[in-house]
Amino acid sequence: MTEMLKVTVDRRPPLxxxxxxxxxxxxxxxxxxxxxxxxxxxxxxxxxxxxKGTKIVNxxxxxxxxxxxxxxxxxxxxxxxxxxxPTIEKTFHIMGLAQYAQIFADEEVALGELTV
Amino acid sequence: MNKAAASLETRLSWQDVLDAASRREGERSFLLRxxxxxxxxxxxxxxxxxxxxxxxxxxxxxxxxEAFPTxxxxxxxxxxxxxxxxxxxxxxxxxxNGRKEVEGPLILALSSALRATVLRGRLKQQSFAINYRGVxxxxxxxxxxAIASMLNLGQLGEEILLRAVSLLDARRGAxxxxxxxxxxxxxxxxxxxxxxxxxxxxxxEALLExxxxxxxxxxxxxxxxxxxxxxxxxxPQGLLIVADKESRHGVGPFPNADSRTLSLFANQAAIAxxxxxxxxxxxxxxxxxxxxxxxxDIQRRLLPTVFPRMDxxxxxxWSRSARHVGGDYYDFLxxxxxxxxxxxxxxxxxxxxxxxxxxxxxxxxxxxxxxxDVGPELVRRLNHHIAxxxxxxxxxxxxxxELDPSHAEMRYVNAGHNPALLIGPSAEVKxxxxxxxxxxxxxxxxxxxxxxxxxxxxxxxxxxxxxTESASRRDEEFGVxxxxxxxxxxxxxxxxxxxxxxxxxxxxxxNGLDQVDDQTLVLLRRTA
Numbered sequence: 126m127t128e129m130l131k132v133t134v135d136r137r138p139p140l141x142x143x144x145x146x147x148x149x150x151x152x153x154x155x156x157x158x159x160x161x162x163x164x165x166x167x168x169x170x171x172x173x174x175x176x177k178g179t180k181i182v183n184x185x186x187x188x189x190x191x192x193x194x195x196x197x198x199x200x201x202x203x204x205x206x207x208x209x210x211p212t213i214e215k216t217f218h219i220m221g222l223a224q225y226a227q228i229f230a231d232e233e234v235a236l237g238e239l240t241v
Numbered sequence: 242m243n244k245a246a247a248s249l250e251t252r253l254s255w256q257d258v259l260d261a262a263s264r265r266e267g268e269r270s271f272l273l274r275x276x277x278x279x280x281x282x283x284x285x286x287x288x289x290x291x292x293x294x295x296x297x298x299x300x301x302x303x304x305x306x307e308a309f310p311t312x313x314x315x316x317x318x319x320x321x322x323x324x325x326x327x328x329x330x331x332x333x334x335x336x337x338n339g340r341k342e343v344e345g346p347l348i349l350a351l352s353s354a355l356r357a358t359v360l361r362g363r364l365k366q367q368s369f370a371i372n373y374r375g376v377x378x379x380x381x382x383x384x385x386x387a388i389a390s391m392l393n394l395g396q397l398g399e400e401i402l403l404r405a406v407s408l409l410d411a412r413r414g415a416x417x418x419x420x421x422x423x424x425x426x427x428x429x430x431x432x433x434x435x436x437x438x439x440x441x442x443x444x445x446e447a448l449l450e451x452x453x454x455x456x457x458x459x460x461x462x463x464x465x466x467x468x469x470x471x472x473x474x475x476x477p478q479g480l481l482i483v484a485d486k487e488s489r490h491g492v493g494p495f496p497n498a499d500s501r502t503l504s505l506f507a508n509q510a511a512i513a514x515x516x517x518x519x520x521x522x523x524x525x526x527x528x529x530x531x532x533x534x535x536x537x538d539i540q541r542r543l544l545p546t547v548f549p550r551m552d553x554x555x556x557x558x559w560s561r562s563a564r565h566v567g568g569d570y571y572d573f574l575x576x577x578x579x580x581x582x583x584x585x586x587x588x589x590x591x592x593x594x595x596x597x598x599x600x601x602x603x604x605x606x607x608x609x610x611x612x613x614d615v616g617p618e619l620v621r622r623l624n625h626h627i628a629x630x631x632x633x634x635x636x637x638x639x640x641x642x643e644l645d646p647s648h649a650e651m652r653y654v655n656a657g658h659n660p661a662l663l664i665g666p667s668a669e670v671k672x673x674x675x676x677x678x679x680x681x682x683x684x685x686x687x688x689x690x691x692x693x694x695x696x697x698x699x700x701x702x703x704x705x706x707x708x709t710e711s712a713s714r715r716d717e718e719f720g721v722x723x724x725x726x727x728x729x730x731x732x733x734x735x736x737x738x739x740x741x742x743x744x745x746x747x748x749x750x751x752n753g754l755d756q757v758d759d760q761t762l763v764l765l766r767r768t769a
Contacts, residue, residue, distance in 0.1 A: 148431070150412065151487045181403045183410045184373045185487050191369075199267040212383065212404075219375045221368075 129153075131178070132160050140171040140239060142232065146178030154189030161193045161204075170202040173235050177208035187220050194225045203227070207235040249287070249305050253278050268358050273302040275351055280304050280333070283343050288333035290351070292359050298330050301358070307334055326352045328359040380408050381505055392520040394418075398427040401471075401481070401510045406430050408506060409499050411483035412492055413463050418479045418514075427479070434460050438480070448482065460484050465494040469507045471514060478514050481507055533565035533593070540566050540596055543603045549573045549581050553646035553769045556583060557736040559744065560761040567759035568595025569705045570602055574610050579646055582615045585703040585763045586639040587658065589679075594635070595759075601630055602637060602680075615643035617688040620654045620677065624688070627681040636679040640703050644765060651695045651765075654688050656680050661703040662721075663693060668729040673701075700732050700739075701765040707758035711747050719750050736764045 130153030135142040141164045147153060161172055172193075197204040207229040209217065217223050229235035258278050261271040272290060280288050287305025291298035291313060298313040309321070309332055321332040324343055331351065335341055383404075398416050406414040413431030417424035417438060424438040424445075435458060438445055447453045448468040460466060463484035471479040483503065485492035495503075540562075548556050558571045568588035576582050586602050588595040605626045613619040620641065627637060640661055642653035655661070657679030660672035677688035695701065704724065711719045727746055731739045743762055 148406075150410070151489060151491075181407045183407050183487060184369075184376070185410060185489060187373075188369060188489075195267065199270065212380075215379060215383075216376050219379060220372045 130156055132156050134160060134164065136164070136167075136169065138167075139169055140173065140236075141169040142173045142175055142236075144175045144178065149176075149179055149182040149186035149190070151183075151185040151189075154186040158189050158193055162196065165196065165200060165202065170197075170200065171239050172197065172202070172204045173229075173232070173239060174204065174206045175208050175232050175235075176206060176210075176213060177232075179213070180210055182213055182216065187216065187222070190222060191220070194222065198225065203239065205229060205235055205239060207232050249277060249280055251277075253281060268354075268361065269302055272351075272354055272358060273304065275347075275354055276302055276331075277304045279343065279347050279351060282347060283333075284336040284338050285343070286334045286336045288331060290355065291330040291332065292355065292362070293329050301329075301355075305334070324348065326355055328352070328356045377408055377502060380404055381502075381509060392517050394514075394517045394521055397513060397517050401513070402428045402430055405481055405483055405503065405506055405510075409467075409483050409495065409503060410487045411495075412485040412487050413460055414481075414483045415460055416479060416481055419477060424477075424480050429460075431484075432460060432462055434482075440477075445480065465492065467495040467500060467503060469500075469503050471507045471511045473511045473515050478511060478518070481510065530565075536593065536596060537562070537565045540599065543599065544571065545573055549575060551579060551581055551644065551646055553767060554581070554644045554765060555736060555768050556581065556644070556763070556765050557740060558585075558761070558763045559740045560759065561744070561756070562759045563707065563756045564592050566593055566596035567591065568599060569707065569759035569761035570599040571703075571761050571763050572603065572606070574607065576610060576615060576643065580615075581644045582610060582641055583644060583703065583763055583765055584639065584641040585658070585705065585761055586637050586680075587705045587707075587759070587761070588637050589635055591759065594632075598627075598631060598635060598637060601627065602639070606641075615641055615652060615654070616690045617654060617676075620656050620680070620688040621686070624656070624677075624680045624686050625684055628684040628686075631681045636681040638679045640673070642673075642701070642703070642765070649694050649696065649767070651693050651701070653691050653693070655691060656686075656688060659704060659706055659709065659721075661701055662725060662728060663695065664700040664702070664725075664728050664732050666696060666698055668732065670725055670729075695765075695767045697767050697769060698733070699767050700728060702728055703763040703765075705759060705761040707756075707760035708743065708747055708762065710758060711751055711760065712754065712757065713750050714752050714754060719747055723750070736766060739764055 130145055130147035130149060133144045143157065143160055145157065164172060194204050205227040208231055209228060214228060217228065229238065253274060258274045261274040276288050276290050287307030289303035289309035290301045292301050297315050300309060300311045303309045319332065321334055322341060324331040333343060398418065402414050402416040415429045415434035416427045418427040422440055426434055426436050444453060444457055444459055448459065448466055453466050457466065459482060465486060466482055466484045468480060468482040470477040471481055486495045544560060545558060548558065556573055560569050560571060568591055571585045574582045584606065588598040605623055609619055609622050613622060638658035639656045640653060640658040642651055644651060653673055655673060655676045657675060657677065660674050663671040663673065665671065671693065673691055673693060676691050678686045709719055709721050709724055727742055731742050740762060747760065
């Protein structure tokens, strides 16, 4: 059971895929935000968060993800998610994240849509 | 211009500020331009705008190269000039020719913009809280559906813990499940936890009463713990502990509302655990039954399927176990000179342990009967083998008789078994008494042989006590007398009919009660 979030990035400008592994809580969310803002500063305007390695997210983590979505909207960018567990996907829908960030079943489908 | 700190080098017009307000760059971008514009208009070197929070101020934007703190305490000494606003604070550093005091319509505009931002922030927080309440309710509902349908105990434990940690914004957690008189650690999240907790561990009581010291060793390193027993009908099946409530500023204790949420969650989890336990037990029972069916099949193969044909005697046998497998055993073994050994053994106890002993007797007897005549020496060797290989509290009664077609005399050894019955031509009964102790009690037991004349038409019945001790609804025993009466009446019938008559009589006597002990019958009749 992985607890501390690990984040890795695959840069494909102007798109970048952020892979997470572990708990998206306060610490995990801050780490994602740090990586996301660095990518934004590096002119990546489309971010795909692949949550394949994440089984758990809490409200603090969600609030940070919302801030990242807002930041992406400010720069006319796009944020999308893929590989969500059913529980996390349901949570994102209830919390309204799905209104502003697309959710895809897996990375292949997401890249097909986001790179068009 | 999307960073919270921005340079003052670029000159802004009022129109630039208004443009920021009308675009979708975000309110922080508009606030930043407004602060920059104020800096330029008032000759400030740098300025930072803070919003009011509980107990202090958080920085929203800053202009210029000054490193303003990201947050301020309410009564903090400030090393900058400041202007208190209804919803926040403006810190600034005046330029060489700048004004010490900032005021006027721009400050009014800034104050209004800050108020709008703060109000919008509050609305967002309230909206977030309402939405998250929906997540909590959904999670509680989901627990009832998703984890109740999860029948794998290992997966279920992890799911329960993950959902509890997530639902309560905990940083750590642990789930213990009951095992006898203690809780054993099932899953942990976010760090180590003690491996097991006795029910009477004082830390459990302290945890449930929320008076656990911070140096507790349940979850070493965790500072704020909240726990609840998981159970139905007051029977604790487990213990769910979450630790260190998260916020944007770190971790703290759990508020009272979280205790209620955890309680609701624990109720759902208890039902799910109960369901999974029952499912596991059902699977285990199914597996055991499959194994018992297999054992019963193996045991059936130990019993003769064909009865030996021999001059001068006819023989038959019958056995019905009280459970899948039994502790009764009978056999007919050919020995030298066309003789046949008839044997009936009854292992103390029932079920699988007794069946294993039956298997031991079967193997040993078949090996030994080639080495010794049917008599005391054979039974002595058999006893030695059984005494060595069986548990101290296990014993076997056994009667073995040798049928010799050339003699009217039958030799037998009775090792603690019920006396066999010989029904003579005038229906008189002779009992073939004991010739030694049951097998397995003492390694050095000795045995003596008995001899009895068997005339033409005489019927010998060797039986297990499962027949004579079968009970009626009035708690009466079937008894030897009823058996003898039946044998007398049916003495001249075919042996298979006598077996059926005994079987039917016992079943009628039990009148629907469960069979308590294994029932076995061996019949021998001299025909010539």
